[in-house]
Amino acid sequence: MTPLDSSAALWNLLEHNRNNCEWKLTVMATSAVARETVFALRRQIAKIEGTLPERLQAPAGAPVDAPRNPTADVTPHDLTIVRRGLAVAPPDAFLRTGAEALDTALGGGLPKAALSEIHGAATRDAGAVAGFALSLVSLILKQGSRLPVLWIGTAEVFREAGFPYATGLHRLFGIEPEQLLFSEAPRLLDALWTAEEAARMTALAAVVLEIRGSPQRLDLTATRRLHARAQSAGRPVFLLRQAGEAEPTAAPVRLVLSAAPSAPRQTIAGPLAGSIGRPAFTVSIGKSRTALPGQFTLEWNPDERSFEERRTGEERAANPVPVVSASRRGKDPAPASGAVLAFATVGSPAAGDQPSPGERAAHRRPRRAG
């Protein structure tokens, strides 16, 4: 590779680095060697652009190859170098979701002073998309802010996906109704204008802009304006997109949300089978300057107002308590009727046996055949 070739490749990459993060991630994923080259080139880019590179833990097992990059002034352990924006971000510039794996993948969390896109594949995912965005808002408000949150949407999206319901938001995310402001714009243009005006305000804790579909007006320019205003105001702008395509936008991070089956409710006697517990989301990183594509399942804890990560298969394994406890006499009273049986212990002849709390709860839950 001649010096000319390599510098041309470098500039190419620089352009890609600016415009197309997905491409980069694909490259990174293909092979370890390619990844290594990308990291090396990225260090170069950071040097050329004159910005201080940020350090991130190298992915486990990434080979250390310092001699191949004599220009890179990094220690072998900080192999990956990432760049966010044109300035070096202070550590509190990130909103930590609290789910370790997601935070690490995003390089410390979601940027606080930026536009972040949250996508839902279909309008019916509006609950998950809105729920995740509101959990992020709740995390921001948890830090002691009493500022209001503005939710902007077009009339179409509120009609199709439902209007945010203040009572529900208060119960689940601890956002007081007084802290909420809604703006319903008749047209997309008006919604974008409102969002731009709101994004520059420091008197708002966060701005949520919700848009359905992939309108042409929501292009690179429009999102860049939003992003720039969010950056200068130091407030997050969440762009919720229902049933939209992944188009190039100025948002540094795009998350794709879908609902995950919730874990059963926790009772004193253990999980209550068949119940619907805390809200759970499947988050996949659609675009990020730093992260590898990945999928995470998060669960929102409304009491603590925090995220918990769910390991796969956990909800299946951690269910030691039977739905209806087996008969105390050792014989299932009605084995033919199916796995779930209501009022099993009531009919059992176990005199003096008090039903356990789990059983009592089982009586109340809807009766189902399986």
Add this chain to the structure above:
Amino acid sequence: MISHRQANAQRIAALDERAEALHLKRGMGIADARAMHPSIDVVEADPEADRRLLESLADWCDRYTPLVAIDAADGLFLDVTGCTHLFGGERAMLDDILSRFFHQGFDVRAGLAATPGAAWAAARFSGDRIVPGGEEEALLAPLPLAALRIEPEIRASLESVGLRTAGAVMAAPRAPLARRFGGSLLLRLDQALGRLDEAVSPRLPVAPLSVERHLAEPIMLTDEIERLVKMLATTLKADLERRGEGARRLALLLFRVDGAVSRIAVGTSRPLREPLLIQKLFHERLAALEQDIDAGYGFDLVRLSVLSAATFDMQQADLTGETRDEGADIALFADRIRARLGHSAVLKPVAVESHLPERAVAMLPYAEAPQRVSAPKQPDKMPGKIQDTRPVLRPERPIRLFRSPEPIEVPATEMPEGPPLNFRWRRALYRVARAEGPERIAPEWWRQAAGQEATRDYFRIEDSDGRRYWLYRQGLYGAAHAAPRWFMHGVFA
């Protein structure tokens, strides 16, 4: 010539000079007129359009005085008390009005007098006359009875007894007049002569404060209007400060050279007096109305009025000289959005005491919502009363609620009162994986007639993909006449 239908016959309602020259008269039948002059042009009368025209003229007359009233179908009352000196005296003002109307293409008659009745008579019967105070009697005496604004029946009966002029009525003894023709005749007479006060009821409320600027060179550009607004607002600020008030509603009146008047109003959620902020609000309003405002040949008079004002709370500044009030920023932001997108563009949820989910939250426009909502009061701890220490179990509520519940098809439920096994919503089929419920929500019987709305049983549903919904069944199986219907009401996170 304009015709109208009166007593089942087409008659002449109004006519121009050329028709008058043909010896046609008002009230004449169209058929007769056509027989005399077959070439006349007849147009059907449009009282609605006439009224609109008169109202726009009244709007325009606002430039002379804020007290403009519409008189019947073809007249305007202008209360110019205290305004004439602004236009160089009574005669100059009257000339100005007449010449401006003439240039707009109107043929008007005007009269100026100390009482509305005398002015009315002067305008209609003696033409463009200024009646000095005290000379009302001299004006009215030779005029016919119609100048007294009395009903035609009274007029006819007065004429039948030989009283043909106002002077004759004035000379007649009052008591028999009142007895025979009723009180309204004397009332009109006294009002015209100034013995009784007659109030002109203005068609628009008079703004407590307004500032205006007459322009020698008409302006057309929005930028120029905005700059002018700021200048006017600066003048207004001093007045507002003196009164210790801030503006809650402001109106900008743009008088076009050719007589059209545009009225642009903005509202604020907090009292406002800062010229720059007022300019900002009008900037948004003008941007939103860009297509609707036709500058035409330009505006030659711009007026900024405070329609309603409220006490302005002064803010104590800290030592750095800055007052920090985040609410003010939000209020201004909300006002600007409202100026551009309409009254209910920024909404604030307010909790309402109701167990019906759709009624539990009211969405109010920002300006109307209470600024500080106090937390619901805790019941007093009474000594001796057993406290209920159980945790409050509040049912889960969705995070999004459909404005109107959407009907869904439920082919089968597991059991009559149970949750559905699957359902069809917006043409897609959903399989229910898990369900919780029912939560029964009864209608508010104290609000509507009994039996109007059925009981709802709500279920939390999780479908096979993990999405969570809030469904309800309206009505009970077997209880009502019709089969229960199912609705989708909200989605959970």
